Amino acid sequence: MRLLSDSIGRKVVMAITGLLMVLFVVGHLLGNLSIFAGPNGINAYAEKLHGLPQVVWATRVVMLTAVALHIVLSIRLTLENRAAKPTAYAVDRRLRVTFAGKNMIWTGLLLGGFIAFHLLHFTVRSVPGLDIVQGLDGHGRFDVFSMVVAAFGHVVTAVVYVVAMAALFLHLSHGIQSTFQSLGLNNAKTMPGFLKFGSVLSVIFLLGYGSIPVAIFFGLIAK
Amino acid sequence: MSATEHGTMNLKLIVWRQSGPDKPGRFETYDAKNITPHHSFLEMLDVVNEDLIKAGKDPIAFDHDCREGICGACSAVVNGVPHGGQERTTLCQLHMRKFKDGDAIYLEPWRARAFPILRDLIVDRTALDRLVQAAGFVSCHTGGVADGNAILIGKPEADYAMDAAECIGCGACVAACPNGAAMLFAGAKVAQLAELPQGQVEAPQRVAAMVKAMSDNDFGNCTNHYECEGACPKGVKVKFIARLNREFTKALFQETLGTISTNRGTSKE
Numbered sequence A: 001m002r003l004l005s006d007s008i009g010r011k012v013v014m015a016i017t018g019l020l021m022v023l024f025v026v027g028h029l030l031g032n033l034s035i036f037a038g039p040n041g042i043n044a045y046a047e048k049l050h051g052l053p054q055v056v057w058a059t060r061v062v063m064l065t066a067v068a069l070h071i072v073l074s075i076r077l078t079l080e081n082r083a084a085k086p087t088a089y090a091v092d093r094r095l096r097v098t099f100a101g102k103n104m105i106w107t108g109l110l111l112g113g114f115i116a117f118h119l120l121h122f123t124v125r126s127v128p129g130l131d132i133v134q135g136l137d138g139h140g141r142f143d144v145f146s147m148v149v150a151a152f153g154h155v156v157t158a159v160v161y162v163v164a165m166a167a168l169f170l171h172l173s174h175g176i177q178s179t180f181q182s183l184g185l186n187n188a189k190t191m192p193g194f195l196k197f198g199s200v201l202s203v204i205f206l207l208g209y210g211s212i213p214v215a216i217f218f219g220l221i222a223k
Numbered sequence B: 001m002s003a004t005e006h007g008t009m010n011l012k013l014i015v016w017r018q019s020g021p022d023k024p025g026r027f028e029t030y031d032a033k034n035i036t037p038h039h040s041f042l043e044m045l046d047v048v049n050e051d052l053i054k055a056g057k058d059p060i061a062f063d064h065d066c067r068e069g070i071c072g073a074c075s076a077v078v079n080g081v082p083h084g085g086q087e088r089t090t091l092c093q094l095h096m097r098k099f100k101d102g103d104a105i106y107l108e109p110w111r112a113r114a115f116p117i118l119r120d121l122i123v124d125r126t127a128l129d130r131l132v133q134a135a136g137f138v139s140c141h142t143g144g145v146a147d148g149n150a151i152l153i154g155k156p157e158a159d160y161a162m163d164a165a166e167c168i169g170c171g172a173c174v175a176a177c178p179n180g181a182a183m184l185f186a187g188a189k190v191a192q193l194a195e196l197p198q199g200q201v202e203a204p205q206r207v208a209a210m211v212k213a214m215s216d217n218d219f220g221n222c223t224n225h226y227e228c229e230g231a232c233p234k235g236v237k238v239k240f241i242a243r244l245n246r247e248f249t250k251a252l253f254q255e256t257l258g259t260i261s262t263n264r265g266t267s268k269e
C-alpha cells in the first residue's frame, strides 16, 4: 500500500494538503481583516508577524509543499479520471454533480495562477508593469496599508482579486465537504452537516476576502 | 397529452446501436407505438423489438434477467441517467406511466472505460466480478453449517452490513460516475465484510487488494460527487465510500507502523 500511488492514498494527500491550505486561508483572512482597522491595524499586524521569522518561514515551506503536492496530484487525478470515462452521454443530466464539483481542476488551476501572482505582488513586490507603492509609515514600519489601498484603486487589480476569490469560493464549496469524505470521517448522519459547513465557510471566505478589494475600490477604506 | 389508465402512447426512442465491441456505434431513432402505462420499460423495448423483427431488422440488444429488480442485469442509461432516475428503481421496475405520449427517450449503454460495449445497450461488466475475485470474499475455513446465532452480531451491525449487501452489482454507480469509478460498489463490499466478525480478520488485506484491483481494472478515482448514490437503484449510500477510505487509511497506518502486512492473508502469492 502506498500513500502517493494508490488511488485512495492520493486522495488522502489531496485532502490533507487541501485542509492545510484551508487552515492557512482562515488565518490569512483574520490577519487581512485588520486592514479595516486602518494603517495602525494592518501595519502593526504585519510588523508583529515578521518579527517571528521562524513562524513565517515554517509556514511558507509547509504551504508551498502542500500547494505543489496538491497541484501535481490533482492533475494526475483529473487525467486518470478523464481516461476512465472516455465517452460522455448524449443527454447531460446530473443528479448530484455540482458546477463547483465538476470544475475543480479549473478553479484549482486558476487559484494556482493567482497564488503565484499574489506572492509576486505583495510578498516579492515585483510584478512587471505594475507600480507597487512601497514605503514606511509614520512609525517606521513597512506601510502595508498604503501598498494595498493603492493596488486596489486600480479596477483591473481589484477585479483580478475578486475573480480569484470567486474561484476560491467555488473550489471550497465542493472541496471542504469532500475532505471529510476523503479522510473517511463522514457517515450518513454527518453528511448534511459537512455539506453545510463547507458552504458556509466558503461563503465566509468569499465575503471576507472579497470585501477588501471592493471596499477599497469604492473608497470605503482610504488614506 | 398524458397517458390515462386506458390510453396508449407513442414515443420516440433514440437508441445507441453498435454491432460489436470494436465496431463504430451511432444513434438510431425508432417509434414505440401503442405503449400502455402498465408496460415496464423492458416490456416497452420488447414491443419495439417485435416490430423490428417483423420488419426484418435487428432487434435492440439489452441485458435483463429477473425483471423484478433483484438481479442487477438490466442496464441502460435513459435520458442521461442510469436506470432512468426514479429513486431506488431498476430499469426493469421503471414503468411507462412515468412517460408521456410523444416523449423522446435517449437510450445509451453504461459508459466507462472499465465496461466495454459488447452490443447496443449491453456492456461487459466482468470488471466488477474481478473486483470481487480480488477482494470481495472471506477466506477463513467455515467448516460445517454453523448454528444460526453461534456468532453473536448486534442488530445495528447486522443492519449496516445488510444495507451494504443490498448492492445487486448492476454497475449503475460506475455508469453514473463522471470518473468511471467503482468506489460505491467496492465501498459497499469492503464495508459489509469489515463490519462483520468473519470479515474483520482480513480487513486490511482486503482493502489493499480492492484499491489495487480498481486501478488494475481501469476504474477511475473518487472525487466525491456522490452521483453514484443518486443513481443506485438499491439506495446504497456513499457512507460506505467513506468507510472504504477509513479502512484504507487504517490499514496504511498499520502497515507503516509494521504491525501488519497487506501482502499476506488474502493475497495468494
Ligand code: HEM
Residues within 6 Å of the ligand: A011, A012, A014, A015, A016, A017, A018, A019, A021, A022, A025, A067, A070, A071, A074, A075, A077, A078, A104, A105, A107, A108, A109, A110, A111, A112, A113, A115, A171, A172, A174, A175, A176, A177, A178, A179, A180, A181, A182, B222, B223, B224
Ligand atoms: C493551486 C492550485 C489548485 C489546484 C490545481 C487544485 C485542484 C484540485 C482538484 C482537482 C481537487 C479534486 C476534487 C475532489 O476530489 O474533491 C481538489 C480538491 C481540493 N482542493 Fe484544491 N486545487 C488547488 C488549490 C487549492 C487551494 C488554494 C485550496 C484551499 C485553500 C484547495 C483546497 C482543496 C480541498 C479542501 C479539496 C478537497 C480535498 C479532497 O477531498 O480530496 N485547493 N483541488
Ligand code: FES
Residues within 6 Å of the ligand: B063, B064, B065, B066, B067, B068, B069, B070, B071, B072, B073, B074, B090, B091, B092, B093
Ligand atoms: S432485470 Fe433483474 S434487476 Fe432488472
